[in-house]
Amino acid sequence: MNFVRKILFPIVPIYYLVTWLRNWFYDTGIFKSKSYNFPLICVGNLSAGGTGKTPMIEYLIQLLSSNYNIATLSRGYKRNTKGFYIADKNASAEKIGDEPFQMLQKFDDVIVSVDENRQNGIAQLQQLQNVPEIILLDDAFQHRKVSAGLNILLTTYAKLYIDDFVLPTGNLREPKSGAKRAQIIVVTKCPINLHENEKSKIIRRLKPLSRQEVFFSTIKYSETVYSLKTSKPLIDLQTEKFTLVTGIANPKPILSFLNNCGYNFEHLNFKDHHSFTESELKLLNTKPFILTTEKDFMRLKDNIDIERLFYLPIEIEISDKEKFDNIINEYLSGN
Numbered sequence: 571m572n573f574v575r576k577i578l579f580p581i582v583p584i585y586y587l588v589t590w591l592r593n594w595f596y597d598t599g600i601f602k603s604k605s606y607n608f609p610l611i612c613v614g615n616l617s618a619g620g621t622g623k624t625p626m627i628e629y630l631i632q633l634l635s636s637n638y639n640i641a642t643l644s645r646g647y648k649r650n651t652k653g654f655y656i657a658d659k660n661a662s663a664e665k666i667g668d669e670p671f672q673m674l675q676k677f678d679d680v681i682v683s684v685d686e687n688r689q690n691g692i693a694q695l696q697q698l699q700n701v702p703e704i705i706l707l708d709d710a711f712q713h714r715k716v717s718a719g720l721n722i723l724l725t726t727y728a729k730l731y732i733d734d735f736v737l738p739t740g741n742l743r744e745p746k747s748g749a750k751r752a753q754i755i756v757v758t759k760c761p762i763n764l765h766e767n768e769k770s771k772i773i774r775r776l777k778p779l780s781r782q783e784v785f786f787s788t789i790k791y792s793e794t795v796y797s798l799k800t801s802k803p804l805i806d807l808q809t810e811k812f813t814l815v816t817g818i819a820n821p822k823p824i825l826s827f828l829n830n831c832g833y834n835f836e837h838l839n840f841k842d843h844h845s846f847t848e849s850e851l852k853l854l855n856t857k858p859f860i861l862t863t864e865k866d867f868m869r870l871k872d873n874i875d876i877e878r879l880f881y882l883p884i885e886i887e888i889s890d891k892e893k894f895d896n897i898i899n900e901y902l903s904g905n
Contacts, residue, residue, distance in 0.1 A: 578738040586736050589744040596714040603717040604689055609704045609905045611898070612718035614711025616731040616748055617741045619842055620819030621724040622758040622787070624669045624865065625886045627708050631677055633895060634704060638902070639681075641702035643691045644670045645709060646684030648843045654694045657682040663868045668843065669708070671868045688716045704902065711751070712743050720901045723752035727760040727786075728822070732775055749776075754897060755784045756888070759823050762788050769889075783897060786889045789823055795861060795880040798871055804882065807833055812859040817844035817866045824863065824882070835861070846870065 595601040611630065615621040627642060634640060646655065646667035655666055663671040666684050674682040681702055685691030688710055695702055707718055725731045729741070731749060736742040749755065757772060764786060773784050794801050814828065817840040828835060838854075840846070846854075851873045854860060860879050862870060867881035888894050 605717045610718040612707040615724045638703045641681035654685040668868045721752045722754045787886045792883040798876045813857040815862040
């Protein structure tokens with residue numbers, strides 16, 4: 571916890587009270603949430619970023635896209651457009667945000683859209699000729715004006731929401747009691763061989779309600795790195811020093827992975843959703859080989875020599891995958 575966050579601690583009770591009251595107004599019906607008669611799945615968190623929402627959205631797309639027409643709806647953080655925007659061939663990370671643009675590049679058969687007003691975004695999607703059968707709401711757990719039919723709450727193994735404070739001293743966007751709105755809680759970025767005894771301890775600490783299910787997920791790194799035009803085995807990088815560039819909320823997992831595998835690299839770390847300056851891009855273009863995350867690649871690919879810029883894809887593996895998938899499918903079959 572840095573010094574500025576420590577001295578802002580007196581503000582924590584005020585932030586807590588404001589966000590708690592806001593939730594209470596929605597929970598009691600004083601503020602109105604809109605429900606829908608078709609499937610809405612919300613993926614979100616209590617923390618301010620870094621829990622793995624995009625990989626979870628991608629997991630759901632891979633699970634469901636062969637049987638359903640799917641749309642994703644995000645806010646489009648740090649985009650330079652406003653209002654509803656549905657991604658097309660002219661879309662870019664600047665127009666729709668880097669994470670939606672990443673999904674657009676990976677999934678041809680998914681409708682990718684952004685709107686800071688989720689109610690309006692849903693209404694716009696429902697007016698399309700090709701009406702989506704499922705809408706995946708990305709990072710909408712605090713968007714209480716919309717009541718999703720299924721809420722998936724993510725929290726990281728390294729920083730469970732129960733061990734955190736609300737902003738500005740901690741990273742929680744709302745009090746821990748907000749977790750009760752979720753039907754599924756996923757502890758993300760777990761060690762690969764997390765013991766069942768430790769899982770049980772975490773579940774006891776989270777104290778899920780009887781209607782809530784808790785799952786654990788790990789990050790699986792690809793064995794191949796990709797550029798715009800080519801790919802190469804990740805293991806080939808063991809013979810050369812490279813530059814790792816990250817502009818994500820929590821780079822620790824990828825750092826640990828590469829260090830544990832014995833790679834020799836320098837790390838240039840930027841804040842989450844960083845907009846690279848001309849001087850930074852000039853510096854990066856002097857590096858012989860750059861490895862970055864898939865999200866950062868979307869912002870860098872038009873500004874860095876494509877011969878030297880590669881990204882390392884990730885996906886998630888969920889423990890008790892069959893049970894998790896069944897919960898999703900049972901929810902959909904009931905709508």
